Amino acid sequence: MSFRLATDPAKGDRPNEDFAAVGTNAAVLLDGAGTPPGTDSGCVHGVAWYSHTLGGLLLGALASGDSLAGALADSIEHVNRLHADTCDLKHSDTPSSTVIALRWNGADCEYLVLADSVLVLDRPGAAPDVITDDREAVVGAELRKPMDALPTGTPEHAQALRDYVAALAEHRNRPGGFWVANTDPAAADEAITGRVGLDDVAALALLSDGASRLADRFGLATWRATLDTLADEGPAALIHQVRTAEDSDAEGQRWPRAKNHDDATVVYGHADA
Template sequence: MNRRFTLEILDTITDPGKPGRPNEDRFGFNDCAAFVLDGATGLGDRQFMGGFGSDAAWIAEFAASRLSERLDGSIDPAAVLRQISSEARSAFLTAAGDQPRYAWPLCSLTALRATDAGFQYFGLGDSCLYVLHDDGTSDFLIPIPGAYEWEQQQAARHIARLGGIGLIRGDQTDPVTLEELRRGRALQNTPDGITWTFGIVPEAADHIFRCDVPLRGGGAYAILCSDGLADLVALYKAYDAPGLVRQAMDKGLPSLVEELRRLERETDPEGLTFPRFKQSDDTTAVLLRLTDQAASSASSAAVVGT
């Protein structure tokens, strides 16, 4: 079927933050959509869903496999997410029984799809989209504006109290930080909280952020990514939004992950300069080419007629 608006996958990458630990990120795509899911590190006392390394990896995989099959250019994404979340809730509660809300698995979602009317972005949580249009302008889209700055502030408090990431071997070994994280996690996907993510709360689908992404100049390159890769812009300030996309276009996504790992593990392994809860985070990204075929055809016709 001929489509006016097309989405092409140019490159993908997913890389665990630490060797030997499960990668809790996932990505997926089909002929009209692409997405990235970032599982939130579990805060419970044990794992309930076997076979994936963690409950966070399970929920990300559960969503990714079903979104690839069900998401198209016309269906309401909220309806798709609500149904998948209902299925995930049933599976988790059957296996885990009654658990505190902070132990419920969840993940962020960033997604882009081509519809008959153009490109539509939607998401939940703190994964994001960078767009570099053919006219040189750029966009940055995230369901929770200010999420990265807020997390950096919380991590800075944590680092100041404990003296560095290496000294504490991860945020969950500190009872004060763990209690704060559990309190915040329990408020997610509730009317009393401010954060909506994908997980086992179907009504979170009613709170997805969505917007149109009009192309400027007839086309664009874009990166869908988890917050791991976004740290190159938001935390380390190694790139601005258009610079990140250009680097991916010129050198490939692996070059960005290599640079990120150097910053995390060599430049600032303790998080003293760039505060964060983990030395290295799982990192996933999809590089896309977005095209308006009508605009491209018009541009070609103008060149031929000149």
């Protein structure tokens, strides 16, 4: 397979908390869960360090013969060891991340999806297969209503966002709640996993939720149109479309959201001719 990648931070003055990389037979995309400004995470390194460190370790671990979930669990444990002496790993806001991991050989592609980043498989002659873990969205639907009722960018919205993040933390990595890569290696066993034959996939896309929102939050594109944009114009063009839509609704009145812009990352792979 051949790959193209693009990423764009939400703000130029803050680190990009997304991470994506492609190896010879594996690819990963992680979307770090950022803490609102003024919120202590208990980690001196920050969310970008966490997602980038975990992503790099995971890509390396995928070269082993372990399962995808096993590779993720080992990588989470490895990151724990790297900062357990300097950071409070039991803090409710300690950094966390979504994960998409792929690994392929000459015949199949294995996948793992944990939390709300999106994997889209382009199936020849069929509708795209969209794989995401929506448990956080289900849990957060009621919790986010006070935040969504306020204009994005206002002090009131910023406070409501902090309240939402604090309430959501009570459901993170708990039965009946939702699961992310965090400090508990057992979260890897909660991921959605599967396998698909390479002959059954013409192309695939890994998207952080900052890049998928054109289709799944804004409703401005179908998944078919999203794949067509990636095939014809590339990942950067899709992110540009997202930014244009966000700028048209800067206060979040049409599409309520935690922040106007989010880090946006796309990895697009297609079968070699």
